[in-house]
Amino acid sequence: MIGLRNEALDLPVRDALPALRSALEGSGGAVLCAPPGTGKTTLVPLALAGLLDASQEARRVVVAEPRRIAARAAARRMAWLLGEQVGDSVGYTVRGERVVGPRARVEVVTTGVLLQRLQRDQELSGVDVVILDECHERHLDADTVAAFLVDVRAALRPELRLVAASATTDAEGWARILGDAPVVEARGTAHPVDVVWAPPPRAVRPPHGMRVDPALLSHVASVVRRALAERDGDVLCFLPGVGEIARVAGQLTGLGDVEVLQVHGRAPAAVQDAVLAGSERRRVVLATSVAESSLTVPGVRVVVDSGLAREPRVDHARGLSALTTVRASQASGRQRAGRAGREAPGAVYRCWAEAEDGRLPRFPAPEIKVADLAAFALQTACWGDPDAAGLALLDPPPGGAMAAAREVLAAVGAVDAGTGRATERGTRMSRVGLHPRLARALLDAAPRVGARRAAEAVALLSEEPPREYGDDLAGAWRTARSGRDAYGARWRTEARRLASSVSGSSGGGEGSDEYVAGLVAALAFPERVARSVGGGTYLMAGGTRAEVQQGSALSGARWLAVAVADRPVGAGHARVLLAGHVDEDAARDAAAPLHSEGDEVAWSGGDLVARHVERLGAVELAVRPLKTPAPGLVREALLTGLREEGTGLLKWSRDAREVRERLAFLHRHLGAPWPDVAEDALHARVDEWLEPELSRSARRADLARIDAGQALGRLLPWAGGEAGRMDELAPERLEVPSGSRIRIDYSDPEQPVLAVKLQEMFGLAETPRIADGRVPLLVHLLSPAGRPAAVTADLASFWQSGYRAVRADLRGRYPKHPWPEDPATAPPTRHTNARLKGR
Structure with missing residues (x-):
């Protein structure tokens, strides 16, 4: 040995x-x-x-x-x-x-x-x-x-x-x-750990983004106090992040001789060493998941588990990625509980109900499934496998996330857009030890502002500064320079490392702190350069709106480069947490791939709007009216209007509406070749039925002049000859026994309605049918005043049983009209008794 x-x-x-x-x-x-x-x-x-x-x-x-x-x-x-x-x-x-x-x-x-x-x-x-x-x-x-x-x-x-x-x-x-x-x-000799279920006394809001319900944190603090009173030894309390640790620490004052320590990735090395060295004083150690694995904290006999963890998430649609708070997995719960039994029997206080435990995920979500994959995609490209198809991975990367990552890498020149292979620049970026966005900012800013200043600004983005540094990137930079806190020490070390990686870059170091900070942020996050739209709200080039906090040093800036943003619960816009001032020239330069200029025709405000627009992504830089837009652009905008507002934009006369209803009936009961005339179906076949009227239209008013019924006629099955049977299969009117021709109501395609006065149907034994006899009409039998007296789809049954009640009810009110005892044999009529006698 x-x-x-x-x-x-x-x-x-x-x-x-x-x-x-x-x-x-x-x-x-x-x-x-x-x-x-x-x-x-x-x-x-x-x-x-x-x-x-x-x-x-x-x-x-x-x-x-x-x-x-x-x-x-x-x-x-x-x-x-x-x-x-x-x-x-x-x-x-x-x-x-x-x-x-x-x-x-x-x-x-x-x-x-x-x-x-x-x-x-x-x-x-x-x-x-x-x-x-x-x-x-x-x-x-x-x-x-x-x-x-x-x-x-x-x-x-x-x-x-x-x-x-x-x-x-x-x-x-x-x-x-x-x-x-x-x-x-390997068999363990871990000591037994008692499980104490300690859910909050009242329901708490589930975590959202980085937000944790303060009521839960107050409960965790109370459970720590309870554990100190009920058990011996040090207490190790797991919380999701630095902010939650600070809040719980603030609620653990007045513990007498008990020392409260905070352990996380940003904690000073001296604090980390003190925690791992042990102490004669009793301690409460508030820690993130860094204490789950590999670390034995001496003296711990009790674990208090909040049940929360932080995992990375990315929102590709909004271009925002960050950590988010989630329920910790069962595996993490076992790891955490095991900390209490390392040296002696212990206990774990779990701040959730036992019934919830079985519903927790078994393992943490693999980061490859949920995280921003830009750095991963650059690593695999440099390795020679851009798609990661040949790599031995427990879980393959999601296709959408990899595609988004490759777009980012191509935009910053790290990979060839066609092959996905790493460029020489991409290889250099991968060796800086930064996310590709930050590596791009460092490499491109260093020749302009000097290696040292570029490195210092990038170092602020590689580890987000504490919230108390403020949301102005330049102000945070000055605070880091003058500060002697743990973050400042880490920032200086990282800045020196980054500066050495680009030490060969030229650059005089000119420009204010505001200029350098804004330039670096814009180079790292070009889709987040944002222009003010008033009221403290900014529109990012990527299309997301974000608001600066009231009283912020960023307020009033025309342009910003947003480095960090989140979306509070229930908020309509993102919230700017860290950003730098930037001018329009720098924004244009950093986001050059997002620059475009051209004619645009859109359906907006209920009509066509034609403009020539210069854009930086979603931000409109310059706009002028367009007098003669291209017909293709006009047509697409009109189609957008029809999709958004429906075919009601066209001229629908009564006849046109009835044609559509009759076609809907035929399609419902006979199917092909009778066309589907629902909104989605009409949009799908717009080329067949709305040309050439659509090509001659240039505004909403033109659509309103198009005869929809005439246009629908183009969808009839003319080729097979079926169109000629439309009046036979779905007649517009039906002749009843009295000789009247009554309009059929097709508004319900399932069963059309024939509304007719009762006396006009005398003598008709069977219910009229249409669609080759497949569909009986629903007959609304009306009183002489035109009001519904009975509804039936079986006339024979009505004459036998239902008619007597109707006759008894109506003959007194309408004595001038015939009410025979046997309607099946009585002559049908449109007239009163007097007119019948006169005839």
């Missing part, structure tokens, strides 16, 4: 090491399923590197973690187990920070760092084993790294060993991805 502390000897994963080594020697890959606290993150890398036993072969092991805090913590823990300093046998590399000495055999990196390394050196020279830790979280970088590593093994390095490690994962899926690799399970 090589200077190993005794704590490592008791880690349960030791029992699984022989099986793991055997799997790697055999197939070269393995899936390691090990519960929290078993040592999979800390002991397994040391074992595979040969650092536990001098007789073992020395290997170089790279461990990929999803987060920087986890990478640092894992390296420190392993170094501690060896009795060494970080950087000796074990080091780490995260973005902007590398602590790896010349003798290091284990290097812990973030998946993003490993992804960059693979693009520079596909063979991963000198690396013998790669461990993908916490692969159950399904981060996009981790899925991409796994797919690339499978490619490397297949084509370049068959001897490279791969391990997918997690406590809760789709073991079979990962085994398939790694080439039907064996699944190695």
